[in-house]
Amino acid sequence: MKIGLTGGIGCGKSTVSKLFAENGFSTLDADKVVHELLASDPGTIAAVVDLFGPEVEKEEGGIDREAVGKSVFGDEPKLRELEAILHPRVRERWQSLPDSGDWLIEIPLLFEKKLQKSVDLSICVFSDPQTQVERLEQRGMNRTQALARMNRQMPVAEKATLADYVLLNDGSQSFLSEQVRSLLSKIRTPQ
Numbered sequence: 001m002k003i004g005l006t007g008g009i010g011c012g013k014s015t016v017s018k019l020f021a022e023n024g025f026s027t028l029d030a031d032k033v034v035h036e037l038l039a040s041d042p043g044t045i046a047a048v049v050d051l052f053g054p055e056v057e058k059e060e061g062g063i064d065r066e067a068v069g070k071s072v073f074g075d076e077p078k079l080r081e082l083e084a085i086l087h088p089r090v091r092e093r094w095q096s097l098p099d100s101g102d103w104l105i106e107i108p109l110l111f112e113k114k115l116q117k118s119v120d121l122s123i124c125v126f127s128d129p130q131t132q133v134e135r136l137e138q139r140g141m142n143r144t145q146a147l148a149r150m151n152r153q154m155p156v157a158e159k160a161t162l163a164d165y166v167l168l169n170d171g172s173q174s175f176l177s178e179q180v181r182s183l184l185s186k187i188r189t190p191q
C-alpha cells in the first residue's frame with residue numbers, strides 16, 4: 001500500500017511520518033529528496049545555479065537552501081522554474097518505489113499538483129494556520145517567510161476536504177498518536 005501524506009507547512013507531516021515508521025511503514029519524504037538533490041546531484045545543482053546565479057552555490061558545494069528559500073517565495077515565475085527542475089526528479093524517485101510493502105510518502109504538494117491518483121490513499125494532517133505560524137516561528141522561520149510559504153499553498157482546510165482521512169494536530173502529540181493508532185487499525189483491517 002502507498003499512502004500519500006500531505007498538509008500545510010508545519011502542520012505535522014514529519015511527526016506523523018515517524019509514527020507510521022514506528023508501526024512498520026517504510027517512509028519517504030519529498031522534501032528530503034529535494035534536499036539530497038540540492039546537496040549533491042550535479043545536474044540539479046548546475047540547473048539551479050543557472051537559474052539563480054553562482055551566489056546560491058555554497059563554498060563547500062551544494063545549494064544554499066536558505067538563500068533560495070528567501071528569494072523564491074513571492075517570485076512565482078522563479079518558483080515555477082525551480083519546481084520544473086526538481087519535481088520530475090522527485091516524482092521519478094517516489095514513483096519507482098517497490099509495489100510491495102507499506103509505504104508512507106510525504107508529499108507537501110500532493111493536491112496542488114494533482115498527484116492523489118498516484119497513491120492508494122491520501123491523509124491530510126491539519127493544523128490551524130495560527131498554530132502553523134507559531135510552530136514555524138519556534139523553528140526559527142520569521143513570520144513573513146512563514147506566511148509567504150503558506151500563501152503559496154492550497155489552504156489546509158481545502159486539502160482536508162480532498163483527503164481520504166484527516167488527522168487533527170492542534171492538540172498534544174499524544175492526541176495525534178492516538179488518532180494514528182486508530183487510523184492504522186482501520187486501514188489495516190480488511191473490510
Ligand SMILES: CC(C)(COP(=O)(O)OP(=O)(O)OC[C@H]1O[C@@H](n2cnc3c(N)ncnc32)[C@H](O)[C@@H]1O)[C@@H](O)C(=O)NCCC(=O)NCCS
Nearest residue numbers: 008009030031034065068069082083086090108149152153
Ligand atoms: C525553496 C527551497 C530551496 C527551500 O528549502 P528549505 O530547506 O528552506 O525548505 P524545505 O525544502 O524543507 O521545505 C519546507 C516546506 O516548505 C514548503 N514548500 C517547499 N517548496 C514549496 C513549493 N514549491 N510550494 C509551496 N510550498 C513549498 C513545504 O511545505 C515544505 O514542506 C526548497 O523548499 C525547494 O527547493 N522547493 C522547491 C521544490 C518543492 O516544490 N518542494 C516541495 C516538495 S517536492
Ligand SMILES: Nc1ncnc2c1ncn2[C@@H]1O[C@H](COP(=O)(O)OP(=O)(O)OP(=O)(O)O)[C@@H](O)[C@H]1O
Nearest residue numbers: 008009010011012013014015135169171172173176
Ligand atoms: N502536536 C504537537 N504539539 C506540539 N508540537 C508539535 C506537534 N506536532 C508537531 N509539532 C512540532 O511542530 C513542528 C512542525 O512539525 P513537523 O516538522 O512534523 O511538520 P511538517 O508538516 O513536517 O513541517 P514542514 O512542512 O516544514 O516539513 C516541529 O517542530 C514539531 O516537533
